[in-house]
Amino acid sequence: MASEEIAAFADSVRGTLARNWEAPHVAPTADLGKLWDAAADYGWFELGADGALGAAVAAVRELGRVACPLPILDGFAAIRLFAHDDLLADRIASGEIRVIAATGDSSVTRVRYADAARQATHLLLVPAAGGTAVLRSLESVTETEGLAVPAWLTASVGAVEATTEITAEEADEAVVLLRLQLAVRALAAAERAHEMAVEHAKERRQFGKVIGSFGAVQQRTATCQIDISAGNLLLADAVRAFERGKDDRLLTAELAVEHVLAAAPRVQLGAHHTLAAIGYFEEHDAPWLFRRVHGDVVRLQTLVRAAGDVADVLAEGSGSLPDADLGETGERFRAEVRELFDRFSDRLGGGTMAIDQDMVRAVAEKGWLGFAWPEEAGGRGASLAEQVVLNEETAYHRAPLSKALGAVNLLGNSILRHGTQEQKDTFLPLIRKGELAFCLGYSEPEAGSDLASLRTRAVRDGDHWVINGQKLWTTGGHQSDWVWLAVRTDPDAQPRHAGISVFLIPMDTPGITVQQHRALSGEISCTVFYDDVRVPDSMRVGEVNGGWKVIVDALAGERITMGNIAAELHRQLDDLLACVREDAQGVVGPRGSAKRALLKELAVGVQATRALVASAIRSTSQDAAATAKLAAPMAGVMGGELAERFGEAVLDILGPDAALSASVPGVPGGGSFEYGLRLSVMYVVGGGTNDIQRGMIARGLGLPR
Structure with a gap:
């Protein structure tokens, strides 16, 4: 079914529930048998024959919202297993045979903890490893009061109605x-x-x-x-x-x-x-x-x-997490990117913050830096999927390209929209070649997550501006040629963000002093002092006091790069799986062990983060859905906290070896685990702390400031 058809079907389910099970509080008294009749009349149990899982899940979701245990997918599964028996499938679809399902073989005579057994007529027993699936009549049921309402039942089975041989895959x-x-x-x-x-x-x-x-x-x-x-x-x-x-x-x-x-x-x-x-x-x-x-x-x-x-x-096994399908164009381009990366396999793995000019040059020669720009700006109008693929593959393979890609996403797009023709002619070619070494001048002692409160001041003096202030946590400032600098040009403007302007300034301008600090991750981040720094107005990007729009457009590039954390965690998970698969029993123990539970937690967390990232990427500024707009901060929060949890869990799984650096021969993951743990703190504080991000999410749900 198309999404519109599923939405219409869900509306129909809600209408039926409104007449038969209108709210959760009716669970002790509602007539589930009457609802089952209505569901059969409206074709809810025919969905299995059509393979319409989307519609069936939509119905189950509506049932959950009113705390109703009508077993839609029990009938769905039964019809699929007995699809060769048209008469039997029709009887299940029509509601003549009402099925509940459990795992087990023909020797099972009683099933406990069953939902809806009083209204059902038959029990489907599915052998989990494959074999003979059995449909048996229900002989009697006994209510077992407890947490569940309607109460679970213990069901005793009677005669065999039908059997079918199923493969292990069909059973699974x-x-x-x-x-x-x-x-x-x-x-x-x-x-x-x-x-x-x-x-x-x-x-x-x-x-x-x-x-x-x-x-x-x-x-x-x-x-x-x-x-x-x-x-x-x-x-x-x-x-x-x-x-x-x-x-x-x-x-x-x-x-x-x-x-x-x-x-x-x-x-x-x-x-x-x-x-x-x-x-x-x-x-x-x-x-x-x-x-x-x-x-x-x-x-x-x-x-x-x-x-x-x-x-x-x-x-x-031997696989990894399921891939996010970015469509034919995106996946075709993914193959092209991987082919290039294979040529530079000896340059990969050193970390995305490293710089390899040969690899940057190769990517630039492919035209991939700024390839989403229009042709007149040197691009080819590449799709969003292609942009995402390039950044994801870079992060996953730890290719030394992120600074060149960052120049595209964080500066290039804003210059394209807000820059003068002279600025475009000067900077866009540098960005396309991967030759613009820049840093971001945003955070200050009193302006971290709250960027609108920045105090670094620019005062106009004829055709120039004089800048005074201090910026913190300017990553790579000691190696940069240019700084993308946000300053206050109107201290009295209201609201606060209205009086901000953006400049792109050479780092060797007189009055700029750089003080280096080494972060927990090993990166160099800088405090940068601006003392009577005199710059021409031609270095201003965008309108005077219109810098907030420039900053927002620059940060919009994070929609493309935000998938990096998910890709990096995916790579760490694959590195961990490679270690585990050398000796699964020895590394994570037998099935059901605590270490396997940790591994499962990490895998599920990575996939959940990837799902939120994909949702954020798909959303657009015109998207009216609140959840789509909130997907970016939600992905940031989940990914940042998972990064910390991942590093800690790997230490629990692999022990002290995982705490060794890349300089140690044979270290698990090539040293990525200990580096990932050190880097993880940045993910929960960089670009606005997770507490601030959660506040944004809450306000997006309508809660007041």
Whole structure:
């Protein structure tokens, strides 16, 4: 189905639920059998025959939002396994046969922790490793009261209705579909609780203020939104992978499931924390959503894959994480980039901050620096996908190109939009050749994340400006020829960002003094002093007091480069997998071990970060969807914190060897792990701390300052 058809189908599901199961709080009394009849009448169980997983998942999501356990994907999986039996498939689709599913073989006579067994007529038993799948009638059910509402049941089976031989792959797919259903439902229930918490935070007043203005509430709300957004994106990736028949569709789905397994309870707890007492009593929907989230998450333990979990598949296999499909143009260009990188294989791996003039020259000769610019500026109008691919491949292969690419994304695009013709003629050719060595003059002692409060001052003196002030954390300032400098040209302007202008100034201009500092990562960052620095007005980029627009356009280039952290973490994960695969049992232990759990956590985190990055890249300034606009800061927060977690976890997995530097022969990962850990701190403080980013996310959700 097309996305418009799926949206219309979801609307129809909501309408049916409004008449039969209108809200979570009706879970103890609603008639699930009546809903099952209605669902069959409206064709919900016919989706398996059509392979319309997107529509089925859309229905499950709506069910989760009202805490309803109607087993849509149980019927979906049954129809797929018995697709050769038209009569049986039709009986399941029509609702004559109502199926619930579990793992097991023909010897199973009783199944525990079953949802909807009282309304079902048959149990599908799926042998996880392949073999004979059995459809048996349900003989009796016994209610087992507890966390789940409606209560789980213990179901006893009767006569065999049908059998079919299935391969290990078919069995694995069926199990994954059942697991996917629980994950979709749990995340949808948690998301609904989160939405209610956000609305509550906008209205509830304490201590004379709306609670949504409290920093703790904003931080918690933003963290929940990141978990939800990443989960929904991963689930969407899983659906696309299934519908396109991709070889890695099961791994794609399991990455989504494992993210939800950890995230949904966190989100639900966060929602309850914000709702406080109002969400604790059963008149509210939150307690019923709480039961659904935790009930579905714990039931995932009853559906175990024979192939093992994400860590087992990666540790015992040979592949990597599923690729993000950037379309035919993007993937064709990816092959071209990798072909060039293969020619310079001996230059790769030294880190993206290194500079290799031969490799930069080769990339420039290909026309890839500024290739998204129009032809009159020396470009060829390359697609966004191609730009993303070049930056991702550079980061993944640790190619010494990032400074040349940074000049394109952070300076070139702004000069193209705001620069004079003279500036374009001077700087764009340098950027296309990879020969513009620059640094950014943004941060100050009192202006880090809050760039609009900068104080470095430029005062006009005829055709010149006189600049005084101090800039901090100017990375590479000691090696740069030019500084892209933001200064205040109107100290009285309101709002604060209205009085800022941007200059591009030679670093050897009299009055500029550079003081070097070595960062934890080993990089040199500088404090730069500007004492009566006199520059001509021709060095100003953009309008006087119009620098904020220039800065915003420059930072827009981060949409292209923001995927770098995800690509770098992906490379570290592949380096880790290479170490693990030398001796999986010896390095991470047997299945179910704590070290395998750590490996799974890292893999899921990397894929979730990649999903957020892809969403941010796809969004445009015209995109009205709030989640798309928030994807960039969400990706930044998740990626930065994952980088720290990754470095720490690798030490736990590999031990002291992972803390050795690249200078030590035979060090795991070539020294990338200890460097990655040292560098990780920069990801949570550079470009605005994660606390600030979460504040932006919270305000994007409508919470007040």
